[in-house]
Amino acid sequence: MSTNLSENKDLLVLGIESSCDETAASVIRGCRTVLSNVIYSQIDIHTVYGGVVPEIASRGHIEKINLVVKRALSEAGVGLKDLDAIAVTYGPGLVGALLVGVAHAKALGWAAGVPVVGVNHIEGHICANFITNPGLEPPFMCLVASGGHSHLVNVSGYGEYEIIARTRDDAAGEAFDKVARAIGLGYPGGPKIDKAAREGDPDAIAFPRAKVRENEYDFSFSGLKSAVLNYLNSCNMKGEKINTADVAASFQKAAVDTLVGHSMQAATDRGVTKFAIAGGVASNSSLRKAFEEECDKRGIEFLRPEPIYCTDNGAMIGVAGSYDYLLGYRSGLDLNAVPNLSIGERKGVFKV
Amino acid sequence: MKILALDSSGLVASCAVLEKKENGEEKILALCSTDFKKTHSQTLLPMIDHICEQTDSKAEDFDAVAVAAGPGSFTGLRIGSATAKAIAMAAGIPIIEVPTLLGLAYNFRCEKRLVCPMMDARRNQVYSALYGFEEGKTVIYKDQSALALDEMTEFINSLGNEVVFLGDGVDAYKDEIAGRVKVPYVLAPAHLNRQNAASVAVLASEMYEEGRTVNADDHSPEYLRVSQAEREGAKDFNLT
Numbered sequence: 001m002s003t004n005l006s007e008n009k010d011l012l013v014l015g016i017e018s019s020c021d022e023t024a025a026s027v028i029r030g031c032r033t034v035l036s037n038v039i040y041s042q043i044d045i046h047t048v049y050g051g052v053v054p055e056i057a058s059r060g061h062i063e064k065i066n067l068v069v070k071r072a073l074s075e076a077g078v079g080l081k082d083l084d085a086i087a088v089t090y091g092p093g094l095v096g097a098l099l100v101g102v103a104h105a106k107a108l109g110w111a112a113g114v115p116v117v118g119v120n121h122i123e124g125h126i127c128a129n130f131i132t133n134p135g136l137e138p139p140f141m142c143l144v145a146s147g148g149h150s151h152l153v154n155v156s157g158y159g160e161y162e163i164i165a166r167t168r169d170d171a172a173g174e175a176f177d178k179v180a181r182a183i184g185l186g187y188p189g190g191p192k193i194d195k196a197a198r199e200g201d202p203d204a205i206a207f208p209r210a211k212v213r214e215n216e217y218d219f220s221f222s223g224l225k226s227a228v229l230n231y232l233n234s235c236n237m238k239g240e241k242i243n244t245a246d247v248a249a250s251f252q253k254a255a256v257d258t259l260v261g262h263s264m265q266a267a268t269d270r271g272v273t274k275f276a277i278a279g280g281v282a283s284n285s286s287l288r289k290a291f292e293e294e295c296d297k298r299g300i301e302f303l304r305p306e307p308i309y310c311t312d313n314g315a316m317i318g319v320a321g322s323y324d325y326l327l328g329y330r331s332g333l334d335l336n337a338v339p340n341l342s343i344g345e346r347k348g349v350f351k352v
Numbered sequence: 353m354k355i356l357a358l359d360s361s362g363l364v365a366s367c368a369v370l371e372k373k374e375n376g377e378e379k380i381l382a383l384c385s386t387d388f389k390k391t392h393s394q395t396l397l398p399m400i401d402h403i404c405e406q407t408d409s410k411a412e413d414f415d416a417v418a419v420a421a422g423p424g425s426f427t428g429l430r431i432g433s434a435t436a437k438a439i440a441m442a443a444g445i446p447i448i449e450v451p452t453l454l455g456l457a458y459n460f461r462c463e464k465r466l467v468c469p470m471m472d473a474r475r476n477q478v479y480s481a482l483y484g485f486e487e488g489k490t491v492i493y494k495d496q497s498a499l500a501l502d503e504m505t506e507f508i509n510s511l512g513n514e515v516v517f518l519g520d521g522v523d524a525y526k527d528e529i530a531g532r533v534k535v536p537y538v539l540a541p542a543h544l545n546r547q548n549a550a551s552v553a554v555l556a557s558e559m560y561e562e563g564r565t566v567n568a569d570d571h572s573p574e575y576l577r578v579s580q581a582e583r584e585g586a587k588d589f590n591l592t
Contacts, residue, residue: 111442
């Protein structure tokens with residue numbers, strides 16, 4: 001089969017996603033057209049605990065999975081037996097949460113006689129760019145940054161991913177969450193810091209930009225996080241008033257400088273012409289603006305998904321699954337969740 | 353009437369196909385169980401596929417999917433529930449939520465002694481219940497719950513009747529049972545002391561006749577326990 005879009009414009013794929021705290025399903029036509037995109041978010045439930053509680057997330061998934069999948073099908077006006085494939089996230093993510101989607105998708109495919117293909121969650125995030133940018137074709141470079149992941153990936157072709165850089169410690173979104181908690185903004189940290197930072201001075205406090213010796217493109221955010229915590233402690237000891245907006249803005253600037261700086265260095269070194277961002281952190285307004293400016297300076301085309309496709313969703317899984325299906329990838333009835341699945345790893349799929 | 357029954361509540365993954373003829377005659381057409389190293393995610397659906405192939409059954413041939421709905425391993429329960437919900441959704445049929453411990457006790461459905469199924473619930477507790485099967489009727493002496501072993505053994509001692517123990521909790525607490533149970537008792541042999549989807553299917557068939565089915569969309573396992581975060585969070589956040 002070919003990944004040529006015009007030859008596969010009627011391909012129908014159901015995407016199912018349950019790797020963290022969103023139960024989501026979507027129907028994709030012709031690899032890129034979103035016919036439905038249903039997301040049940042549990043964020044209000046987890047906010048009480050200051051982060052995602054795996055057992056509560058898993059319980060939420062099993063309660064909502066049928067309703068979410070049924071609604072995705074009915075909004076798309078598609079029956080189960082019309083589907084060419086069912087794509088499901090099998091990693092990385094929370095194992096108990098992943099298992100609900102995996103067990104459901106496999107049984108649905110088995111009962112309806114539809115093939116199932118296991119999809120890598122991060123590859124799904126990258127593929128969200130195909131939805132918003134219909135003309136986008138590989139090769140391109142992509143920064144994926146979210147609460148659990150920070151990777152710089154070279155997409156050399158459909159289904160072909162090469163990791164250029166990764167975080168050595170905290171994910172970017174994790175640092176946002178931790179700093180937001182420390183300055184009393186609460187969970188989830190990303191949007192709250194983004195908002196608070198608009199009122200603050202990004203140059204008020206000089207927080208460090210870490211470099212990793214072994215791989216100049218790799219990220220490290222734990223030093224930045226510690227610097228913020230140390231700053232807060234020292235203010236408290238001295239009895240100085242903390243300007244939350246300035247801390248948020250200065251922290252965000254440091255994080256964005258690191259993400260953009262390393263990304264642009266790699267893109268320039270490799271002669272990249274198209275650069276995309278993906279994942280929850282990609283909806284951060286300051287990050288988007290910085291990438292726009294820096295890509296513009298270098299004559300690199302900058303791409304990003306709409307915010308609704310930056311958060312965890314079934315559409316991105318349906319898109320990644322559509323291409324994986326066309327490339328001949330399938331999963332067996334024994335597909336298992338792989339919580340630490342790497343980008344480009346094909347542990348739960350085989351080629352037909 | 354045909355039922356597909358699943359049990360992945362404990363260490364065993366088990367599935368069975370039950371057929372009931374119009375004259376009331378019941379038959380287990382196929383049964384498959386595994387208790388080995390692989391996870392339920394890797395074994396349950398391949399076994400379902402196998403028994404359905406052996407019995408020429410397709411998803412839409414079933415009148416209901418029965419699932420051991422708890423208590424049990426949280427993840428194990430959800431693998432069974434997600435599988436059942438998807439098959440029931442695709443086939444447009446209801447789910448029969450079989451209480452795990454009564455399903456397990458049905459291994460001894462014609463037993464005259466009392467039957468005490470017991471699963472290791474960790475944190476010094478067992479999931480247990482006490483049933484009697486008198487003249488074909490089930491008598492619930494103690495409904496399934498998460499409780500300390502002592503609570504169950506004291507209750508058994510207070511009744512004074514002979515008891516059959518079964519389940520993985522018996523393996524975990526064999527010595528404690530020997531020390532605390534003052535009535536005559538026996539431990540189930542290996543072929544009867546674990547979850548078995550054929551027993552789940554027989555109980556499910558009775559429930560189906562009584563109209564005790566649920567919409568697949570609404571089904572969720574009965575965990576009998578809140579999550580650790582809710583337990584500890586309840587203290588922190590004054591939620592209780």
